[in-house]
Amino acid sequence: MVPGAFSYHRPDTIDGVVSLLGEWGDDARVIAGGHSLIPVMKQRLTDISQLIDLAGVDALKGISIDGDTVTIGAMTTQHELITSGTLHEVAPIIREASLQIADPQVRYVGTIGGNVANGDPANDMPGLMQTIDAKYHLAGPNGERTVAARDFYEAAYFTAREEDEILTSISFVAKKGGYAYEKQKRKIGDYATAAAGVLLSMDDGVCSSASIALTNLSDTPVYCDAAVEVLVGSSVDDNSITKAVKAAVEASDPVADTRGPVDFKKYVAGVIVKRAIQSAKTRV
Amino acid sequence: MEKMHIKMTVNGKNVDLLTEPRTLLIHALREELGITGPHVGCSSSHCGACTIDMNGMSVKSCSVFAAQADGAEITTIEGLGTPDALHVLQEMFKEHHGLQCGYCTPGMITRAYRLLQENPTPTEEEVRFGIAGNLCRCTGYQNIVKAILEAATKMNEMKESA
Numbered sequence: 433m434v435p436g437a438f439s440y441h442r443p444d445t446i447d448g449v450v451s452l453l454g455e456w457g458d459d460a461r462v463i464a465g466g467h468s469l470i471p472v473m474k475q476r477l478t479d480i481s482q483l484i485d486l487a488g489v490d491a492l493k494g495i496s497i498d499g500d501t502v503t504i505g506a507m508t509t510q511h512e513l514i515t516s517g518t519l520h521e522v523a524p525i526i527r528e529a530s531l532q533i534a535d536p537q538v539r540y541v542g543t544i545g546g547n548v549a550n551g552d553p554a555n556d557m558p559g560l561m562q563t564i565d566a567k568y569h570l571a572g573p574n575g576e577r578t579v580a581a582r583d584f585y586e587a588a589y590f591t592a593r594e595e596d597e598i599l600t601s602i603s604f605v606a607k608k609g610g611y612a613y614e615k616q617k618r619k620i621g622d623y624a625t626a627a628a629g630v631l632l633s634m635d636d637g638v639c640s641s642a643s644i645a646l647t648n649l650s651d652t653p654v655y656c657d658a659a660v661e662v663l664v665g666s667s668v669d670d671n672s673i674t675k676a677v678k679a680a681v682e683a684s685d686p687v688a689d690t691r692g693p694v695d696f697k698k699y700v701a702g703v704i705v706k707r708a709i710q711s712a713k714t715r716v
Numbered sequence: 717m718e719k720m721h722i723k724m725t726v727n728g729k730n731v732d733l734l735t736e737p738r739t740l741l742i743h744a745l746r747e748e749l750g751i752t753g754p755h756v757g758c759s760s761s762h763c764g765a766c767t768i769d770m771n772g773m774s775v776k777s778c779s780v781f782a783a784q785a786d787g788a789e790i791t792t793i794e795g796l797g798t799p800d801a802l803h804v805l806q807e808m809f810k811e812h813h814g815l816q817c818g819y820c821t822p823g824m825i826t827r828a829y830r831l832l833q834e835n836p837t838p839t840e841e842e843v844r845f846g847i848a849g850n851l852c853r854c855t856g857y858q859n860i861v862k863a864i865l866e867a868a869t870k871m872n873e874m875k876e877s878a
Contacts, residue, residue, distance in 0.1 A: 433759050440720065440737035440783045463784075467761055470740075470779045474759070483737065485784060511773070535849030537764060537827070540773035541780070620848040621762060 435473035438481050444488040446571050446600060453596045454573050456482040462598055464507055464546035467538050468555075492545065492600060495519050503603040506545025510534075513544060522606040525629065529560045529613035535621045548581070549599040551589040554623035558585060559647030560613060562655040563629030566604040572597035585652035607641070609633035610712035614704045615647070618691065624648040625691045626701040628680070632668065632712040639663045644676070644709070649684035649701050656680040659705070668713050673706060680705045722786045726751065727795030737783045741775075742766045744782035745792065753793035753822040757851075764850030767823035768792050774830045776849070793822035796829055804874070805829060805867045814863035816854030824850045828864045836872055840865060 443449050453460055460482035463469055472478050486492055492507040495516050502523055504513070510530045513519060520527050533539060533547070533556050547557035548568065561568075561581035568579050570593055579592045581602070586592065593599060615627035627647035633640045642663040646654040659679040666672035686697035722733045726749060735744055742759075745751040745768070754777055757765030761779040768777045769791040797803030805825045808814065815821045824847060831838065831846040838846060843864050844857070852860060 434740065434743070435738050437736065437738055439718070440781070442783075442786075466781070466784070467776075467779050470781070471760055474740075483781075487784065535764075536831075536846060537767060537774045537776045537849040538761065540775060620845075 433474040435470070436476055436479065438483045440483050440485065442485040442488040444490070446489060446491055446598070449484055449486065449489060449598055450571055450573055450596065452482065452484050453598070457595065460484055462486050464543040465509065465538075465541035466546075467534070467542055468546065468550050468552065486545075486598070497522055500606045501603060502606055503601050504544055505601050506549070506599050507543050508545075510539035510542045510544070510547075511536075514539065523564065523604075525560065525564065525611035525613055525631065528611070529556055529615075529629065532556060532613065532615045532617075532627070538621070544602060545599050548584075548602060549591065549593060551585060551591045553585075553588050553651050553653065554648045556613075556615065556624065556627060556647050558653040559627060559645045560629050561602065561604075562645035562653045563613070563631055563643050564604045564607075565643065566602045568593075568599055569601045569603065570594075570597045571600045576600070582655050588651040607631055607633065609641070610714070610716035612708040612711035612715070614708040614711065616700050616704050623691075626684075626686075626697060626704045628701070628705045628708040630705075630708040630712040632663070632709070632716055634668070634713075634716045637667055639666050639668050639672075644680055644705065646680065646684055646701065646705070649686045649697065651685070651687075654683050654685075656683045658683060663709070668709065673709050676709060677702050677706045720783060722782050724785055724787070725789045727791055733782065735782055737781060739782045741768070741770075741777040741780040741782045741785050744785075745777060745790075751792050751794055754826070755819055755822060757819070757823075762851070763820070763823075764827060765820050765823045767827045767850060769795075769826055769830055772830070772833075774827045774849070791826070791829075793826050796825065803829070804870050805832075805864070808863040808867040808870065809860070812859045812863040812866060814855065814860045815852075820850060820852045820854075824852065824860060828867070832864070832868050832871060836868060836875075838865070838868060 461480045462484045493505045513530045566581040610632040613629045616625045631643040644656040644659045659676040662676040755765040757763035766778040797806045
């Protein structure tokens with residue numbers, strides 16, 4: 433399986449990338465870790481004549497933490513997210529989720545930017561980014577702009593990113609409290625049958641804030657407002673968990689595929705959301 | 717499409733390769749450099765038979781363009797041991813029957829090598845998760861895990877006595 437021919441570019445600045453995208457338009461694609469793009473190129477499902485490798489752009493790399501504000505460069509790999517001790521201290525949910533992506537080899541090269549910008553509903557990072565309420569930073573010919581992760585996804589592979597823009601980093605404010613990212617998959621390396629991210633803060637036995645989001649249960653990641661509303665103000669007892677799970681499953685809209693029929697996926701979603709809330713509660 | 721020069725260090729040797737940008741690293745290694753240790757398995761990034769060590773990372777070379785490896789330092793199974801001087805991991809795979817058909821073995825050992833560099837004293841569970849990107853259809857993994865754990869012990873003993 434060999435892809436069609438293309439020209440290879442490795443610019444070393446964000447401006448260099450944006451200028452190549454402007455020059456080549458639809459014919460160009462950026463490549464980060466490439467483990468979503470290269471398989472598609474090998475199957476000749478895409479027709480790219482200009483490949484722009486982001487590996488040479490140092491400005492897209494690294495994790496910086498300023499108080500409780502975390503900024504992660506788009507080219508930061510899942511392996512780097514997992515092994516960063518300082519990131520784990522402020523936002524342990526990132527490691528928990530990253531460890532459930534693909535397999536060790538893929539995590540060495542797979543990047544947070546590629547995972548969130550690709551717009552594949554099966555990817556885990558978009559759901560995680562809904563959970564932590566991340567902001568995406570984009571650069572294009574008209575400069576930089578910021579889009580909330582919760583506003584970024586329009587449909588499968590369709591996002592708020594314009595063709596001539598690239599995602600440069602993600603940032604979020606780390607919240608103290610319980611967390612969990614739970615994922616049901618058929619085997620290591622598979623996408624989720626259902627996955628859910630949860631953040632939970634409790635104050636004197638009452639839930640003061642919460643966040644719940646789903647992965648691969650719709651054509652976009654799903655942030656579950658209604659389920660969050662149920663939890664906030666409750667004691668996160670069995671009754672409120674049951675109601676929140678019901679609300680989250682109602683917000684899902686999975687399609688039948690090799691991972692199972694719709695009813696099965698909704699059933700698994702319920703199990704996973706329940707598990708994630710319970711796990712987050714034990715870590716508050 | 718115009719060919720490009722790619723400079724890499726492969727198993728300690730500097731190589732300069734003239735190839736098309738679309739050439740996958742596994743094909744550059746096998747067909748242009750004659751390094752046939754890494755195998756072509758699924759060619760879709762699932763099986764891990766093509767695993768190499770690139771800049772200190774285990775990488776599936778079927779899913780990387782040679783162009784992306786420009787400037788990289790690469791180690792394949794050929795760089796770990798020779799028939800006359802096997803690597804400890806190779807010795808232990810032999811000793812513990814960590815292979816049957818052998819197709820996955822170069823990738824499996826190259827991955828195990830990096831795993832033990834990062835975690836010299838892994839638990840059995842850590843070994844199993846650490847080699848989760850390498851499929852073996854023969855062994856059922858039991859003897860592979862045994863071989864890696866035993867290699868870790870031996871490598872640590874060697875370090876202590878050095």
